[in-house]
Amino acid sequence: MHLTADAILLSVRAHGEHGAVARALTRVDGVRPGYVRGGHSRGLRPVLQPGNVIRGEWRARTAEQLAALTVELVHSRAALHAAPLPAAALEWLTALTAAALPEAQPYPHLHDALSGVLDAIEAAPSARGWAAAMARYELLVLAELGFGLDLSACVATGATDDLAFVSPKSGGAVSRAAAAGYEARLFALPRFLSAGGAADWDEVLAALAITGHFLARDVLVDRRRDPLAARARLLERLQRAVA
Numbered sequence: 001m002h003l004t005a006d007a008i009l010l011s012v013r014a015h016g017e018h019g020a021v022a023r024a025l026t027r028v029d030g031v032r033p034g035y036v037r038g039g040h041s042r043g044l045r046p047v048l049q050p051g052n053v054i055r056g057e058w059r060a061r062t063a064e065q066l067a068a069l070t071v072e073l074v075h076s077r078a079a080l081h082a083a084p085l086p087a088a089a090l091e092w093l094t095a096l097t098a099a100a101l102p103e104a105q106p107y108p109h110l111h112d113a114l115s116g117v118l119d120a121i122e123a124a125p126s127a128r129g130w131a132a133a134m135a136r137y138e139l140l141v142l143a144e145l146g147f148g149l150d151l152s153a154c155v156a157t158g159a160t161d162d163l164a165f166v167s168p169k170s171g172g173a174v175s176r177a178a179a180a181g182y183e184a185r186l187f188a189l190p191r192f193l194s195a196g197g198a199a200d201w202d203e204v205l206a207a208l209a210i211t212g213h214f215l216a217r218d219v220l221v222d223r224r225r226d227p228l229a230a231r232a233r234l235l236e237r238l239q240r241a242v243a
Helices: 078-082 084-100 108-123 131-144 191-195 201-219 227-242
Strands: 002-015 019-026 030-036 053-059 068-075 150-154 163-166 172-175
Touching: 002 030, 002 084, 002 108, 019 053, 019 108, 030 053, 078 084, 078 108, 084 108, 084 131, 084 201, 084 227, 108 131, 131 191, 131 201, 150 163, 150 191, 191 201, 201 227
Parallel strands: 030 068, 150 172
Antiparallel strands: 002 019, 002 053, 019 030, 053 068, 163 172
């Protein structure tokens, strides 16, 4: 196996005394792990930062073998690690992607969306410029993995107007009329999730409540639940910023 591609670095963990195993998301070939010799060296530590764009070369004798990976920095997002809120967002988004996606399966839409959100975090002067995009990314992760929410019509009546809630069981939208008397058991549906456009903070936090519920229930289960701690830290910092 021989692959050369640009990729978004998702995770890095120590392997042996000097090496590291890195996982990176390529556009065409999906998530690819690889062993980086000297991954803890002074020269490679700044390169092997989650969120960075690298040019990787993976080589292995068989598809089942952990590939040897050599890396070259294409774009550094190291500055984000110095700001608490952007750092928390970057940590969560890369950890979610690394945990949720199976290896070697293409997810070009997720690659492009993740790249876009990270670019927005890098460019925006505050979380107001990227928080809604992060919620949309979480919604896309659910859809790409087969757990998409149906926000186009009421799950109870089929109506397509006045959709105001989301069922925590089915993931379907619920109209205001159908929800009468059951509002407390449902998630409020922020308009921007179904209709696009801008979102205020209340809508962003409502959207993250929805996506967080379904990510925890359907995607981040068993051994993959660890990234939820990073999400909890991010939400705490977002709520502090809003307050």
